[in-house]
Structures are given as structure tokens and as C-alpha cells.
């Protein structure tokens with residue numbers, strides 16, 4: 363039996379090269395070796411208020427991007443979270459087996475609720491819904507960026523806790539999969555914070571659908587230091603190190619080789635070459651996105667994916683309900 367992979371991306375717009383290098387690129391690489399289930403997590407997106415029309419558009423955008431970066435619906439199950447009722451159902455069961463103390467320690471919750479006196483309950487329970495996503499599919503492996511490490515740990519804790527109480531074979535305990543290189547791409551205008559979809563400045567990120575002019579502007583304006591040497595040192599030179607990282611993962615050249623190649627050259631020349639590398643990598647993705655985004659095929663793929671995901675989800679819910687003594691219908 364092939365091991366199973368599960369992961370998800372929120373349909374919140376502005377999918378950027380951090381999402382690509384930290385998550386999507388791994389999704390594509392894994393689909394030949396594993397049984398892969400990839401979700402568009404729209405229930406997670408509404409933990410903060412969303413305009414209905416925008417949300418719907420962003421769901422289809424992420425679906426088209428999944429295909430544009432190379433996910434193959436014949437190999438991977440691709441679907442929208444709210445189309446499979448098991449996610450919300452299992453989340454409730456898990457909420458009854460997780461604690462406010464452990465959820466209060468989640469840094470993503472602390473970041474996203476900062477400054478407001480009271481936060482939506484859904485934002486607080488966000489990691490429990492994520493645990494439900496993963497455990498619903500008996501996933502062995504969860505490819506994500508580094509920022510999700512704490513949520514994966516919580517998922518494992520909940521799974522082990524439930525297994526101890528309700529039977530060892532209730533849940534598969536999953537492992538996170540984090541890439542060394544692309545796992546944490548930093549914002550271009552402030553390399554001390556991660557590149558994010560929700561950051562206000564558009565120049566902080568390169569979105570997968572940015573055109574050449576925008577890519578050029580973001581990179582040429584990216585923050586660097588005044589020392590002028592192209593050397594990887596995340597602590598002392600976070601700006602240039604972040605750009606070296608991006609260059610390296612897009613080009614497949616080791617950082618040490620890039621440092622050697624650019625010895626004695628200035629930041630301007632380095633950035634100009636990086637623009638070319640990034641434009642070259644993103645152009646085919648953008649072209650394929652345009653082909654698929656408004657095709658009828660896209661909705662058919664998502665409907666078929668939801669039906670396939672639902673078969674697995676129903677089976678898990680039957681098992682969970684039986685272990686917990688819930689319900690009377692088989």
C-alpha cells in the first residue's frame with residue numbers, strides 16, 4: 363500500500379512564491395510516489411471575515427494554480443474542503459479532545475488575533491480543524507512550510523491522545539515534511555518576517571501570477587544591506603540571504619556556487635539575473651493558469667475530487683463514531 367499525503371492551501375488570494383517553494387512544489391514532487399490528497403481549505407479562510415464573491419473566486423484561483431504548477435487530477439485527489447462534510451464533523455469531535463491551554467500557545471493564533479480584545483472562536487479553533495483535515499484521510503505525510511510546524515505537532519498530540527483513550531487504531535499519527543531550502547521565504551521589503559498573502563504591501567511578495575514588470579519592481583526594490591557582498595548569512599544579512607535562497611531553489615544551483623559566481627559583483631547585477639530566473643520559472647505557470655482558470659474542466663475536476671475524498675472521509679467517520687460510541691446508524 364502506498365503511503366498517503368495530505369495538505370491544504372487557504373483560498374485567500376495572492377498565492378506567492380513562499381507558498382510555492384514551501385508547499386506547492388513539494389505537492390507536485392510527491393504525487394508520483396504517494397497517494398496524494400490536496401485540499402483548498404475554504405473553511406479555514408472564513409476564520410477571518412471574507413467577501414463571498416472574492417472567496418469563491420479565490421477557491422477557483424487556487425484550484426487552477428494547483429493544476430498550473432503541475433498537479434495531475436489523475437494522480438492526486440484535488441477538492442474543496444467544505445464540499446466534504448467530514449472535515450467539520452471530525453473537527454467537533456477533536457475539539458472535545460483538545461484544550462484551550464494548548465490552543466492559546468499557537469503562535470499563528472497569537473499573531474492573527476493581536477490587537478483585538480476578542481477573536482472569532484473559529485480562529486482559536488483553526489488548528490483543530492487542520493488536525494481534522496489531516497486525520498480524516500489517515501495521512502502519513504503532511505508537506506507544509508515551516509510556519510506550520512506547531513500545528514502539525516498539535517495534530518500528532520491530539521491523535522496520540524485519542525488513540526490512547528479510544529483505541530490505538532483510531533487515527534494514523536502523521537509526520538510533517540518540511541523542505542530545507544524553500545521552507546521559509548521571507549518578505550522582500552522586510553526579511554525579518556515571512557512572505558505572506560495578507561501583508562499590506564504588494565511589493566513584500568511575488569505572487570505566482572505577477573507579470574514581468576511587477577516581478578522586476580519587487581526584486582529591484584527588495585531590501586538588502588549596505589555591505590555589498592553577496593554572501594549567505596541569515597542573521598547578519600537577511601535580505602541578500604533570502605534572495606540567494608530564492609535564486610537557489612528556482613535555479614537548482616547551490617547557494618555556495620552562487621556565492622562563488624557573484625564574488626566581486628554588485629547587488630544590482632545579482633538582482634537583474636534573479637529577475638530573469640523568476641520570470642522564466644513563473645511564465646509557464648501563468649500561461650497554464652490562464653488556459654485552465656475559466657475552463658469547464660476545472661469545476662468537473664473539483665467535483666470528482668470531492669466525491670473521491672468523501673469516500674475516504676466517510677470510512678474514517680464510521681470508524682471514529684464507532685470507537686466513540688456515537689450515533690446509531692451504520
Ligand code: ATP
Pocket residue numbers: 370371372373374380381382383384385505506507508509510544545546547548556557558559560561
Ligand atoms: P498568510 O501568510 O496570509 O497567513 P499563508 O501565505 O501562510 O497565508 P497558507 O494558505 O496558510 O498561506 O499556506 C499555504 C502553504 O504555504 C503552507 O504549507 C505554508 O506553510 C506555506 N507557506 C506560507 N508562507 C510561506 C513562506 N513565506 N515560506 C514558505 N512556505 C510558506
Ligand code: LTN
Pocket residue numbers: 368369370371372403406491492495496504505506510513
Ligand atoms: N493551516 C495551513 C493550511 C491548512 C493545512 C491543512 C495544511 C489547513 N489544513 C491540513 C496542511 C494540512 C496554513 O495556514 N498554511
